[in-house]
Amino acid sequence: MSTQKSARRQAGTVEENALRLDTEKAEQIIDALNTDLADAYVLYHQLHKHHWNVSGAEFLELHRFLQEVYEDVEDAADAIAERLQALGGVPHASMTTLAENATVEPEDEDVYDIRTSLENDLEMMGDIIESTREHIQLAEGLGDYATGEMLRGQLETLEEHTHHVEHYLEDDTLVLESATN
Template identity: 85%
Template structure:
């Protein structure tokens, strides 16, 4: 490992940016986006865990669906981090820091039935949706319409996935409980 270390920017700092957004305004947006980034990685890992552990008659469909969702969440996280950097901030990059700054509750290590897992995903997604709405308002109020638009697009995708999970959790199914009924 290279022993020479040159720190270009410390975490928690915001430098001037080429986007010409006032540093004070950028600081507020960077803080909000870093929370969104931490939440995205929390959701990503939870969805991935459920993708690995899903079982049952609907295994393949749910397995594929969860992969689509966690890939979208990962893409959103990348977009958030790049926007943070463009605004002059430092995106959270370590697992410890991400865990410390997530505002959503992390599911434990247990493996749950898929209905419980999807319910837990729905809860985290709902919290993230609420946070995104607040951060869209913040960005717009500070004149950062590009960040607001980025968050709106991510919000739309997340809401669509949330709606699909809501359908998975409905009581109606084509799968029979037992052949003796």
């Protein structure tokens, strides 16, 4: 543990930024981005859980797909935190703070069949898509077009992954049900 006696920057504070975005506007965007950051980490952990626990005939494909998605979510979270800092804010970093500020509800600790797991992911991804769209409008409405553009790119990636999850959940499959069902 560090022996540092005082914090260099206090969580929840907003400093002037070199980007010349008014501090009052930056505060609103920082709040939205900290929510996005918290939601991203909840999604990241849930996807990672499903990556660890997937089994069955489609194991390898789903295992790889889930890894791709959680890696993209982690990259997005990193970009959000860096943008937040550039705007003069302090990114949420502790697990407690992230959990408290997330607007999405994670799945519990139990392991579910992959269909249920993907349905839970689809629901969370949809909630994050809606929130991201609102935050793009907020940022651009406050004149922060760069944040809007960053979020737009993340939204496009998340929407693509969401569409793929939707395909995995279709009834059509080449895998035959076992005779015991």
